[in-house]
Amino acid sequence: MPEEGSSALGLFQRYIANKNIFKNREVLRHTYRPSILPHRxxxxxxxxxxxxxxxxxxxxxxxxxxxxxxxxxxxxxxxxxxxxxxxxxxxxxxxxxxxxxxxxxxxxxxxxxxxxxxxxxxxxxxxxxxxxxxxxxxxxxxxxxxxxxxxxxxxxxxxxxxxxxxxxxxxxxxxxxxxxxxxxxxxxxxxxxxxxxxxxxxxxxxxxxxxxxxxxxxxxxxPPYDANQLCDILRQRAEDAFMENALEEGVIPLCAALAAQEHGDARRALDLLRVAGELADRENTEKVTERHVKMAQDKIETDSLIECVSTLPTQSKAVLYAMLLMKNAGRQVFTSGEVVQVYRDLAQTLDLDILTPRRITDLISELNMLGVVSTRVVSRGRYGRTKEISMEGSMAQISEVLSKDRRFKEQSMMLPSINQMKSVSQMKGFFR
DNA sequence: AATCCACAGGAAGCCCGGGAAC
DNA sequence: GTTCCCGGGCTTCCTGTGGATT
Incomplete structure (x- = not known):
């Protein structure tokens, strides 16, 4: 190990010192165009x-x-x-x-x-x-x-x-x-x-x-690639991307299998392999293991969620925050009408423009498309037709990202609609 | 079978900020 | 400066609808 500061690379020395893993990581990006396209x-x-x-x-x-x-x-x-x-x-x-x-x-x-x-x-x-x-x-x-x-x-x-x-x-x-x-x-x-x-x-x-x-x-x-075809694709790229013996035996099949579950998405498979490699690289280990692949899978999911939520425009964040408050008040699913109610209170407290319900349904649909929440249209007979909204994603991350926005910080505020919901769910719990 | 709820979501149009041309 | 155009965010107005209830 060189003395601290002895190399021109200084601070960065230890991050690029690991030569065990990557030969050329660019090969694994989807912008890279390989000269051979297997199975196509x-x-x-x-x-x-x-x-x-x-x-x-x-x-x-x-x-x-x-x-x-x-x-x-x-x-x-x-x-x-x-x-x-x-x-x-x-x-x-x-x-x-x-x-x-x-x-x-x-x-x-x-x-x-x-x-x-x-x-x-x-x-x-x-x-x-x-x-x-x-x-x-x-x-x-x-x-x-x-x-x-x-x-x-x-x-x-x-x-x-x-x-x-x-x-x-x-x-x-x-x-x-x-x-x-x-x-x-x-x-x-x-x-x-x-x-x-x-x-x-x-x-x-x-x-x-x-x-x-x-x-x-x-x-x-x-047609989508099957797991075997994905393996071929990954092997071909890995040859140029990784050092010899940098990958443990099961790594490529695991990436392929995980991506095959996602409708045979080769891009996903490459992402998994690249991120797994990067994690191993940062850990300064000799080899990429199946553990790294599993870590990569989590990381890709949370990273994209964080990226997505943090780049949302303010009004969409407000809508999302309204839903988060409802979830915290003990509601698992809610209707668009309820979201609008809570959103109204919230927007008023935060001194935001209050958008119309029509616009809110559009924003909710956008959040659905982005995969932040999931919605389905249900008909509840006499009680109307509405959109049922639920959030399965990791609440903690969404809440963390939103609270980075100053406006939403420290908003454990007392919104009338939320209090109502809290007391209703408490009562439900009481009588059950 | 008819009714009716609580919305979904389409259509049109407004307003604003960007720009070009005269 | 005035007048034209485009695009995005938004509102207003509207019609449509699945199924519990009447």
């Missing part, structure tokens, strides 16, 4: 065969791709896309692929603007000054015609990949897709083909039949 050859081949006409200057069919998260959809499409661009360059037929993530780019304006800006960037390279479409300001039709101009100017075949296309459709309807699918009829020198990637099999219910038939000329399904 059939899908890759069919995408390639559908896109191949692009190399003959013909318009490839549009494709819809389905599959749960972490089944290799995006990776496969990116792989085929880059191969297509490469092949296009070799034979001198311009083929370009633009990848958009509709979770972020979720309005018509943004989709069109993003495509046009990407095209311009490639066209202009670095030397030419670019005008660029601003992120807001223009009328949408102007963006659309600018995009058409760009396409005409650049020529060739453009493949637009709309990742998480279901988010786009749910948020802003199918107008974007309608416009994109008919853009070819207004183009002379270039062609557009669309690949839609969706986690949700039923999102096509929201589509106009004309859009659907045009968009789903071809459909490809990515």
């Amino acid at each position: 050859l059939p899908q890759i081949n069919s995408i390639a065969s559908i896109l191949a006409p692009a190399l003959k200057r013909e318009t490839p069919s549009n494709i819809l791709i389905y599959g749960k998260t972490g089944t290799g959809k995006t990776a496969s499409v990116r792989y085929v896309g880059s191969e297509l661009e490469k092949a296009g360059r070799e034979i001198g037929h311009a083929c370009r692929v633009i990848h958009l993530n509709c979770e972020v780019i979720d309005t018509q304006y943004r989709v069109l603007a993003q495509i046009a800006n990407c095209l311009e960037e490639e066209e202009a390279g670095s030397e030419k000054m670019k005008s660029g479409i601003p992120f807001t300001g223009w009328p949408t039709d102007q963006v659309y015609s600018e995009l058409k101009n760009q396409l005409e100017a650049s020529g060739g075949v453009l493949v637009i990949v709309l990742d998480e296309i279901d988010k786009l459709v749910k948020k802003s309807g199918d107008e974007t897709l309608y416009n994109l699918t008919r853009i070819n009829s207004e183009l002379n020198s270039s062609r557009v083909s669309i690949i839609g990637i969706s986690n949700d099999l039923r999102f096509t219910d929201f589509l106009d039949p004309r859009v659907l038939s045009s968009l789903s000329e071809e459909e490809i399904v990515f």
Whole structure:
């Protein structure tokens, strides 16, 4: 061991001294693109065969791709896309692929603007000054015609990949897709083909039949990986990521098995392996063990919960805090009406704007989608139809995160609605 | 079979802050 | 500065609904 301060690394010395575990941990991140995608050859081949006409200057069919998260959809499409661009360059037929993530780019304006800006960037390279479409300001039709101009100017075949296309459709309807699918009829020198990637099999219910038939000329399904396939994927990555013998025998099968339970999510499997490695690394041990994997599983869950709750906007935090108070008052499940009541008291005490019940139901639905609470719509006959809400997650963590927000700190306050609930549940306990 | 509760959740529109163009 | 556009958060108004109760 070097003397304290004797190395240039100083304080950091002991954290990077462990060379037993990682060779290259970047390999385990999901942004990393491996050169081989195990168990996805059939899908890759069919995408390639559908896109191949692009190399003959013909318009490839549009494709819809389905599959749960972490089944290799995006990776496969990116792989085929880059191969297509490469092949296009070799034979001198311009083929370009633009990848958009509709979770972020979720309005018509943004989709069109993003495509046009990407095209311009490639066209202009670095030397030419670019005008660029601003992120807001223009009328949408102007963006659309600018995009058409760009396409005409650049020529060739453009493949637009709309990742998480279901988010786009749910948020802003199918107008974007309608416009994109008919853009070819207004183009002379270039062609557009669309690949839609969706986690949700039923999102096509929201589509106009004309859009659907045009968009789903071809459909490809990515089935979930089973535990054995996940093992193969992990082994392949582990080879580059970890030092030799850094992994105990059962580590990879355990990661694979845990992720297989989560609908065969390869991303989850890689996260487990990486975090387990990091934990072992920090412990300065020789090997990653199954214990580390189990610790990693807990850590991933709490970390994402904490991250999620702490980035919530104030009003959502208030709603969540209202639910937390009810839970602490002894209620296991509650209805949206009750949440609204408590929230009202709370917002008043904290001097927040008081939102309407309609807005609160939306916020509750968002919390449900984030997995912080779980809700289900129940009909209680004469007593109406409502949403039953429960929180199974770790209360302690949520409460800790919320109390970091100054406004919610020290709020063991006496809200009338909560007191009422407390006395009701005490009475129930008394009479039982 | 009819009624009716307590909401769910869709549609439209307002307001505000960001920006562009004139 | 004025007038146009976009998008997000929100309200207002509204119709729809499963099943216990009448």
